[in-house]
Amino acid sequence: MSRERANAGSAVAGWTEPPAQLMRNGERPVDEEEPRWLSSIEQQAWRAHLAAHKLLEHRLDRDLQTFGLSVNDYEILVNLSESPGHRMRMSDLADATIQSRSRLSHQISRMEAAGLVARETCADDRRGTFAVLTEHGWATIQKVAPHHVASVRQHFIDLLTDDQLRELETAYAPVVSHLKSLR
Amino acid sequence: MSRERANAGSAVAGWTEPPAQLMRNGERPVDEEEPRWLSSIEQQAWRAHLAAHKLLEHRLDRDLQTFGLSVNDYEILVNLSESPGHRMRMSDLADATIQSRSRLSHQISRMEAAGLVARETCADDRRGTFAVLTEHGWATIQKVAPHHVASVRQHFIDLLTDDQLRELETAYAPVVSHLKSLR
DNA sequence: CAGGAATAGTTGAATCTTCACTCATGTTGA
DNA sequence: TCAACATGAGTGAAGATTCAACTATTCCTG
Numbered sequence: 001m002s003r004e005r006a007n008a009g010s011a012v013a014g015w016t017e018p019p020a021q022l023m024r025n026g027e028r029p030v031d032e033e034e035p036r037w038l039s040s041i042e043q044q045a046w047r048a049h050l051a052a053h054k055l056l057e058h059r060l061d062r063d064l065q066t067f068g069l070s071v072n073d074y075e076i077l078v079n080l081s082e083s084p085g086h087r088m089r090m091s092d093l094a095d096a097t098i099q100s101r102s103r104l105s106h107q108i109s110r111m112e113a114a115g116l117v118a119r120e121t122c123a124d125d126r127r128g129t130f131a132v133l134t135e136h137g138w139a140t141i142q143k144v145a146p147h148h149v150a151s152v153r154q155h156f157i158d159l160l161t162d163d164q165l166r167e168l169e170t171a172y173a174p175v176v177s178h179l180k181s182l183r
Numbered sequence: 184m185s186r187e188r189a190n191a192g193s194a195v196a197g198w199t200e201p202p203a204q205l206m207r208n209g210e211r212p213v214d215e216e217e218p219r220w221l222s223s224i225e226q227q228a229w230r231a232h233l234a235a236h237k238l239l240e241h242r243l244d245r246d247l248q249t250f251g252l253s254v255n256d257y258e259i260l261v262n263l264s265e266s267p268g269h270r271m272r273m274s275d276l277a278d279a280t281i282q283s284r285s286r287l288s289h290q291i292s293r294m295e296a297a298g299l300v301a302r303e304t305c306a307d308d309r310r311g312t313f314a315v316l317t318e319h320g321w322a323t324i325q326k327v328a329p330h331h332v333a334s335v336r337q338h339f340i341d342l343l344t345d346d347q348l349r350e351l352e353t354a355y356a357p358v359v360s361h362l363k364s365l366r
Numbered sequence: 367c368a369g370g371a372a373t374a375g376t377t378g379a380a381t382c383t384t385c386a387c388t389c390a391t392g393t394t395g396a
Numbered sequence: 397t398c399a400a401c402a403t404g405a406g407t408g409a410a411g412a413t414t415c416a417a418c419t420a421t422t423c424c425t426g
Binding site: 035036037038041042044045046048049051052053054055056058059098099145146149150152153155156157159160162164165166167168169170171172173174175176178179180182 | 232234238242282333348350353362365
């Protein structure tokens with residue numbers, strides 16, 4: 001945390017300023033233009049986001065582990081439990097959970113093996129598949145949800161004010177829609 | 184995005200309110216206490232954080248892929264490049280990048296195979312190992328950093344105001360320190 | 367309505383991460 | 397001093413994710 005670093009740059013986002021060596025001979029790194037390194041605030045915000053996320057995900061995973069679930073499992077269960085008929089098309093589920101179809105397919109296979117979900121073929125579009133919550137899956141989400149919400153509160157929500165939460169949402173909204181527009 | 188869900192709950196954080204079935208017979212889920220489900224704002228903030236992170240990481244990985252690097256590789260390179268002698272003890276590097284020693288060890292092995300870093304034994308404490316940037320690693324970070332910073336700007340930083348960035352940092356700081364205190 | 371393009375989903379191999387151990391060295395205190 | 401414990405790091409196997417095919421439908425479009 002203290003000044004032990006050669007440069008004052010970010011550990012993640014990149015250097016704040018270019019190191020001396022880089023500029024000596026007037027090189028122009030990106031397309032002949034001087035890059036706009038991150039300011040101190042920019043860097044701190046970016047680092048805070050990354051650190052918070054890593055730590056948070058790790059902790060939530062740890063807490064869910066008690067119930068034999070990962071955050072990914074949990075996310076699937078919640079999405080299905082909130083859908084009519086406790087079922088979703090694979091593609092919709094992949095989009096909702098922001099992951100590739102391939103990854104989802106493997107994930108559902110694992111959860112199927114664990115008895116949490118089942119696959120059902122789709123009558124309308126015979127290319128399609130539904131992932132459906134089983135009785136066991138439904139019982140699991142009912143049992144686990146209160147604990148998970150408690151974790152999210154304890155490690156995140158309850159540490160912020162309502163205003164801060166509003167700010168967060170406002171700040172991230174354009175980022176999310178920008179990135180979603182890139183597919 | 185539209186109302187097609189059975190419950191208005193979060194896809195990630197858990198239900199906003201317990202589904203009807205859960206409450207019918209007066210069950211008391213967590214330790215006999217009614218869980219504090221997330222309010223609408225709380226939920227939106229939490230979902231926004233998660234969505235932003237997933238999308239962002241995916242995009243940054245995609246952008247770095249051009250140079251044959253992952254965000255994890257990049258993070259290691261930056262940390263080393265900012266350390267005196269372009270070197271760090273394995274444990275310190277693991278802490279700095281918030282990952283397990285085991286994972287770092289594997290990661291460094293891969294980067295060693297790619298010629299980006301080298302391992303050096305530590306004279307003082309002969310249990311210890313340094314990860315050191317190679318010439319190629321140093322050249323790589325110099326070449327890639329400007330592009331990566333540009334990505335971070337384009338997809339995140341430049342979409343927010345300075346005030347929002349300050350708010351972010353302020354909001355996350357206690358979360359980070361809370362979670363770090365849990366080891 | 368034939369044929370090509372697009373869509374839905376799966377698969378296996380390669381890569382990466384996690385988990386439980388192991389090994390070697392350091393530190394402590396009786 | 398030396399036994400017990402702590403620390404730094406690595407390992408291999410198991411589990412998860414990515415990547416590039418591949419199959420089976422369905423959608424267009426002339």
